[in-house]
Structures are given as C-alpha cells and as structure tokens.
Amino acid sequence: MIATGVIVLYVNRSELTAKARDNKRLSNLNTIEQAVIEFKIDNGSYPDLPDTLRTSDVSTTAGYAVYKSEFGWIAADLSLCGNTLPVDPINDDTYRYSYQHDTNTYELNAVLEYFTEKSQNDGGNNQTVFETGDNLTLIP
Numbered sequence: 001m002i003a004t005g006v007i008v009l010y011v012n013r014s015e016l017t018a019k020a021r022d023n024k025r026l027s028n029l030n031t032i033e034q035a036v037i038e039f040k041i042d043n044g045s046y047p048d049l050p051d052t053l054r055t056s057d058v059s060t061t062a063g064y065a066v067y068k069s070e071f072g073w074i075a076a077d078l079s080l081c082g083n084t085l086p087v088d089p090i091n092d093d094t095y096r097y098s099y100q101h102d103t104n105t106y107e108l109n110a111v112l113e114y115f116t117e118k119s120q121n122d123g124g125n126n127q128t129v130f131e132t133g134d135n136l137t138l139i140p
C-alpha cells in the first residue's frame with residue numbers, strides 16, 4: 001500500500017514538469033494525427049472546414065466541451081480516436097494545439113516547453129512551435 005502511494009505521488013509530480021507535458025503533447029499530437037488521417041480515409045476529406053484555424057482552447061460547437069471527440073475543438077465526429085479529443089496539458093492561449101487543413105493537406109501544431117530543438121528542427125516554417133502534418137506551411 002505504501003509503495004503504491006509513493007508511485008502515485010511520483011507520477012503526479014512528474015506530470016507537473018515541462019518535459020512530461022511535452023511528452024504528453026507529442027503523444028497527443030500523434031493521437032490526433034491518426035484520427036485526422038483515418039477520418040480522411042473514411043470520409044474522403046479532412047475533418048472540419050477547410051482553411052479554418054482551430055485551437056484546442058476554443059470549442060467549435062455550442063454545448064460541446066473542447067475535449068469532446070465529437071464537435072469539440074475540431075468540428076467533426078472524431079469519436080474514432082475515443083471519447084475525448086486530446087487538449088494541451090495547460091491549454092490556454094499560449095500552450096494549445098492548432099489544426100488546419102485545405103483540400104488535400106493538413107497541419108497540426110503544439111507549443112513545446114522543454115524539447116525546443118524539436119520545434120526548430122521539424123522542417124516547418126515556425127521555429128517556436130512543433131509542427132507535424134503533410135503541409136507545414138498551412139499554419140504560419
């Protein structure tokens with residue numbers, strides 16, 4: 001029992017570190033990316049309206065929380081990724097995920113605190129955010 005308590009305390013503390021938050025962000029972006037790609041395969045187009053920037057701190061649909069996989073911060077049914085759509089561990093107007101797509105390409109961003117070299121070396125057009133997707137110039 002004591003050992004379990006120690007482990008729980010350690011996990012809770014580590015979640016507060018910038019490095020742990022970044023690992024969560026990279027994992028979350030991967031989850032969202034898989035859902036976006038799968039949605040395209042199933043529906044023929046990427047989720048949500050084209051050429052529309054979405055951020056994880058703003059709900060797109062009245063009555064749906066940002067973290068809902070149906071019409072949360074991305075306005076589409078992404079329940080194929082589970083009941084919840086990942087949001088940033090801090091999720092304010094600085095630390096949040098961004099998503100945009102056009103007809104054939106998409107981009108996803110996260111703001112990293114610890115792995116800043118990843119943001120600089122991702123091949124994208126913004127040194128201060130981590131960019132993933134197949135068109136890294138969609139989001140400036």
Ligand SMILES: [Ca+2]
Binds near residue numbers: 119124126127
């Ligand atoms: Ca970048």
Ligand SMILES: [Ca+2]
Binds near residue numbers: 107
């Ligand atoms: Ca970009």
